[in-house]
Amino acid sequence: MGTMYYGDDNTALSFEDRALAHLKVVIATKLRRGESFTITWTHRPDETPGRSTIWISPSIPLRFVFDDPEPVALSPRYLEQLATSANSSGGIMLVEEQTE
Template sequence: MGVLRYGSDLIPIVMPDDVLAHLQLVVTAKLGAGEGFTVSWRHGDGQGRSTLWFERSIPLRFDFASPHPVVTDPRRVRAMITEAAAVTGLSLGTLPSEAS
């Protein structure tokens, strides 16, 4: 499991390395173009959901569990970028309960 660290306190959000790698590419593309967006997920324990607002001024760090790069799927990245551009933002589905 990898960790996205978000915000001034670099709050940890746990997710699988493959999800994190694809999200990193989406974040790079969207923020590189100066576009903010939301990312949402359901908590694995069934106790709710979370949404983050991504924009250039908010600190981010991507920590991967594996020392080896994840092979990413360009079609998946394009689909995620398209979803992130919608008013509803990008949904990651359900993440492990420690992500909440």
């Protein structure tokens, strides 16, 4: 389980390492272009039911921490899916990776 620290270091959001690795690439690409956007995800089963959305902007500090010291192999298909949603008016909808 990886952690994305958003804003101040007290706001920690937990995601599976694999999803977070893909999310990091898409976020970094958008922020490099100076683009702001939202990310929405469904809460994990061990959390209060529901979903959350945050606003990502180049001016808000962001840090990624992965539990696994080895980087995961990225899926071009999953990256494309997340990037496509990032470019929509609804922002990134973090969904489970579809495996073939």
